[in-house]
Amino acid sequence: MTEYLLRGARPLGGEPVDVRISGGVIVALGTGLSDDGAHVVDAQDHVLLPGLVDLHTHLREPGREDAETVASGTRAAALGGFTAVHAMANTNPVADTAGVVEQVFHLGRRAGWVDVFPVGAVSIGLEGERLAELGAMADSEARVRVFSDDGKCVWDPVLMRRALEYVKAFDGVIAQHAQEPRLTEHAQMHEGVVSAQIGLAGWPAVAEEAIIARDVLLAEHVGSRLHVCHLSTAGSVEIVRWAKGRGIDVTAEVTPHHLLLTDELARGYDARFKVNPPLRTQADVEAVRAGLADGTIDIVATDHAPHPVEDKDCEWAAAAFGMTGRETALSVVQHAMVETGLLDWEGVARVLSTAPARIGRVEDRHGRPIAVGEPATLTLVDPAARRTVDPRTQATASPNTPYFDRELPGRVVATFLRGRPTVLDGAPVEQEGASA
Amino acid sequence: MEHLLSAGDLSRTDAVRILDTAAELAATQGREIKKLPTLRGRTVVNLFFEDSTRTRISFETAAKRLSADVINFAAKGSSVSKGESLKDTALTLQAMGADAVVIRHHASGAPHLLASSGWLQAAVVNAGDGTHQHPTQALLDAYTLRRHLVGPQPLGQDLAGLRVAIVGDVLHSRVARSNVDLLHTLGARVTLVAPPTLLPVGVETWPCEVSYHLDEVLAQGLDAVMMLRVQRERMSSAGGGFFPSPLEYSRRYGLDARRLAALPSHAVVLHPGPMNRGLEISATAADSSRSVIVEQVANGVAVRMAVLYLLLAGGRREDVS
Structure with a gap:
């Protein structure tokens, strides 16, 4: 070597x-x-930073190889400075069995660009009805520790409670996509001044905050570990801050795009700015930046969501949600956090490497000190x-970058x-x- | 003026010019032979992704009165239902040499996309997009208001000082959004009246007043009241459960005989159609002498003639945009 x-x-x-x-x-x-x-x-x-760890990313394989493959996605990750990625479970078939998570794990090994850690689905088929075999995924060669129905919210409070409790047996964490489904039916963008003017159905902040509030209380009640995916509103920052102050074992992530972009970008109906959770207001951007700076938000994760051209080059309402971000994440963090004086490089290492490695329980290999x-x-x-x-x-493999x-x-x-x-x-x- | 996408894009000068042009064109429509040669050889495509016979016929009549060739493209089943994409439809129309595309679409922003994507060169006229805008409706409403309430020489005039209430389902209404923009630009004072569930979050930033109480607004003295269509299915749980029942809605927000009588004698009643008689408007109000609802339809043709004329025959000139 x-x-x-x-x-x-x-x-x-x-x-x-x-x-x-x-x-x-x-x-x-x-x-x-x-x-x-x-x-x-x-x-x-x-x-020089410890290799970056992306706790939230979509590799699309198996099922949507037209949008991304493990090979193209992990190559992009390496170019973005990542050495480990956690691949979300909403593939086709869904990563809800030991077989699928091991397949993704092996595809990652074969590609060799980064360590691929598959995320397991919480519920069978992401349907939110019955727990998937979380233990089998945890015991598999992929050694799954992060479980998420990302793309969908684990809405049923009983199912969420069971999941939080169950993963304690193998030190797992439930990563929640916080979105109250009834409050967000047909939702297209942040509900507020811009949505009212341009006539797109609103995705209210309360639909995220209500689920986070419920989940931190559930996590407290059963003494479990909760991770909040792609937190996007000022109210969510407040709730997580309150929960941490109470000693609840909760961690939170923000995406690069929620650190920089706002709902004003929807005015041109360019669907490259359509994402879930939606781009919020400038006040929300300020709040998530402050939350990341003071440690209320633990990590930045990309939520890199590749889509082929035809899924974005169309009417806003017909377009897919999601934007790419693996190759721009570090730059956006530098721009939004370092150049504004909110975070130093030690802080960047914390939010993009050390903390995500710890939450994903891969801190034996990633997010290590730079030492002999x-x-x-x-x-x-x-x-x-x-x-x-x-x-x-x-x-x-997909062109849907908002930058x-x-x-x-x-x-x-x-x-x-x-x-x-x-x-x-x-x-x-x-x-x-x-x-x- | 290159396209007409939103009433909010029109300056006072633009809007008054369209209204004046419509008045001039309307004056020719009393003749036995109504057809003008202005747009001979030009092609206007009516691209309708949503059923709207009224609006389509209005645009078709307007284009034909100006001697344009009219192609009706009923494109039901868009990319939303996995039919042909908007892009492919646009490229097809471009290949066929359309000079103007009049588009009605269920997705907010579709006309904007058509105009800005580079897929086609034609002038784009928004004939209603989702819950966003319907600018020619606002123009025909303004034209109707000016005819009745500004006189005796309305040419060149705006709607300064007029008090207009817009009543009903503002949340889902492109007519309300367009009218708030245009009436404000023309100097009118607009009050939106609706149950709180049918007002969008963010409405407080619009250039108008907002009330939950129709009777209070009527008592302030109005020059015009515009009733919006309320879809009955909005009350069901599946439709969003926006109000408890049609009866409760009409009691609180319907224009019944009592409320009609409370209007000043000069005030007019508008409705963009199609009406739900007995829900947002009673037959008494719809058929009364105050009602200008049928006239709105006729004015719609004149206003759409003006828009097509300015876009295709005179609209490329700098002084219009």
């Missing part, structure tokens, strides 16, 4: 050091290290670079997965067959 020397990298944005990687681990940290026999990576002024003896699972980013987003140059033509800061220069580069000089490093 090739040895690497990162020359002058700044771990978590700190003082520059040389980092020597060999045998899958960091073997030396210091200034003026010898580059003898090593491939040298010029890391001047580059920030630790796995060389790392992301090197040039924060001074700027680029204009162009879906045609992205690795994801088209937008200039964003930062560029992933290199990604290492256990000492092996998946990205070098900003370009993907193709693998010879299976690995990792």
